[in-house]
Amino acid sequence: MKINLIGAVGGGNFGDEFILNSCITEYSKMNRATIFVSGFNDGLILKNNCAVITEKTNFFQVMMNLKKETAGGLYLSFEQIAASFESLETFDLIHFIGGGYINSLWPNNYALLAIAYMYAKLHEIPIYATGLGLYPFVEDEKLQDLFESLSVIDVRDKESKYFIPTASYTGDDALLEFYNIEQLSRIEDVPSLIISLQSHLFDGALQMKNLLSDDFFALLRKKKLKKIIIIEAAPEDNIAIPRELYNHALNYGLEIEFCSGSELIKNGLPLNKKSFVVSSRYHINLLYSMLGIAGIAVYGNDYYKNKHESIIDMGGGWEVINQENIKNALYSWLSFNDYEDMDKSKMESIASAKKSLFSNIIDNTPTMSTKNMSLEGALAIVNEYIVK
Template sequence: MASRDHSPVYYLITPAGFPNYGDELIADGWLRHLAEVAPEAEVWVDTHSPGPAQLLHGGTHPRVRFVDTLWRLCGEAGRDSDNDPWQVAAWVQRAVNDPSLSPARRHGIELLRRADVLHVLGGGYVNGIWPHHFGLLGGAAAIARQTGARTAMTGQGLVPPPEDGTALLRALTDRFDIVDVRDAESADVLGTEPGLDDAFLTIAQQPTIAPETVWPDTEPPEVMVCVQSDRNDSGPGALAGAVLSLLRAWRVRPETVCFVEGIPRVDNHIVALIEQELPGARHYSFAELWDHGLPVTAQQTWVSTRFHLHLAAAAAGAGGVAVPLSTEYYTPKHQALLDLGSGWTMLSELGDTPDMPDSGGFDAATLDAHRKRKLRLAESIYDGAGTRRWQA
């Protein structure tokens, strides 16, 4: 039949829905942006957790829906290849070109072919820790080669790269129209310049809540702590000891401490080791964080192993201390925020006890400049997209 014009089809690829505060923040930001600039667009989010993602993000754009096609293809490829990035990327590309290799994904692949924009959202999930995720890049690039869709990957954290995988990473990213990375080390991998984390796009619009509203009958917490148990090179005891020693060195009253959860349960294991020494400390769950907003003020001090809580708290003007758990994975991320002006301190060693910060956070002008820079990138991806035609 003759071709006809259509509303643009935007296809976002992300690990949203796990849930993980950082991944949800990024997905929410891009959906907010598209709801503002392209409310008529047909938006698909490809994630490993489409059901939970629907619950968290289903109301953010009027025409958003959720699938798991590319993530499923990566899983299928990884089972037979020991998650080797070369084999996964090659098989996923073959599968999107020949859906008979994965007949259960045929309808999902047909949907991919309708996309005007294929956008791999930011985060630190395409690297040597999760090498099978290289299939996400391969699948998007292969579809675009078929259809002429615009391709983008933004705010990427690509370190540590997989062993023997740098050449593949460069080859795949060369097939994208727009490539943006969030830290200097990732930029070095590709031989490019660092950009910004995707959360800067709408960070000023993310909901916060006054601590006095959360705790109306008691003194609100003064020290906010997010301490995770995953991706920890030093072990739980070393991390628990470092956080407790820091709070004791600062002579923090336990009842003025609040533990914040970025990933449900994962961010409670270390807390369980030290909360007996901090009677009266409070807890703020991921569900509360997502439903009500971040309880942050510029008067607080933060201690965080998680990158996006560092970013969000600093964006609200709070100072703090970043605790990197992995020199290859977390140090580059936290350092990128320091270089951008977060005003935080980062521990060099877990045993360090720096003075309690009395200032910090992004100043308003710096934060606005970062937001505008990210907005220009968003405009370069979506302005004018959706002009292709499709066969009905």
């Protein structure tokens, strides 16, 4: 069976690459499964030398090629889109894996979904979408009809469920690893403060400079934390640590370690049950919550606020704070150690629903869609959104 997994992969984002690896693991349980991957870049991060194919597979590339044909305001025809499929393999199913890439922040991905839907309809194969974050969304009845015409539409947060009420709601696809999460970590001998801040949301370097002061180092030492681990969960998170600051931390008995998203995929998340995490990255929050590690979730806009709050809905216990309050929140934890525990039973329940959904997909027995958008309807979506 030839399976095409489509996702926001290849760009070095830890969360999206983690989802990809989780879905590959599930599909690898099938007999004679050949896995193809469509991503917006070729830099896939795969663990355990996973065997996937990226040639003659990429719907992102199909969309970009079609977009060139719209120069000068020209509309795409059904024949042009059908002809674009000739460069692809013939797949047995298409699966849009989870993530927050099909929404009004990147509206041309609505066209991506419609293009893949047209391929599925022409070849009479199922098309699945799981763990999607559709917020913020465009209030467009055509888009709702498209989502509801997929063989499966599954979302990860309440706002997305509000947009598509008929969707199943089994949380993020990373929950596939709920029962395996400790095997995807590496044990640290000493507890650490783990920091993962996105510098494109706010001035992460300035936040770091404000945090890493003498008073802060003294509190960390009093808390018996021995290390600061800075996680680069995506390439744009890279925050330089001046050598003098690194040496200053050593004077307090604190080592500063840097860890990339690629290292997390290949070697596992650094784990000590007494560590504490401060992160603006959604999947750092989710995975450490799955591990039962305390932390603070930081947001810089409503998109990330919704994402972090959705983890609370899944059973997470981290406080969700605006980026302006990072220092006060951390000092509060260092001084009083007040944080909510994770609701393990709630997270286990939703993880079980996620596993069940994937089992039904793999067995080809999911609850099918109730709508059936026409090729003409999908074409209208492509022409409206491919240029946005």
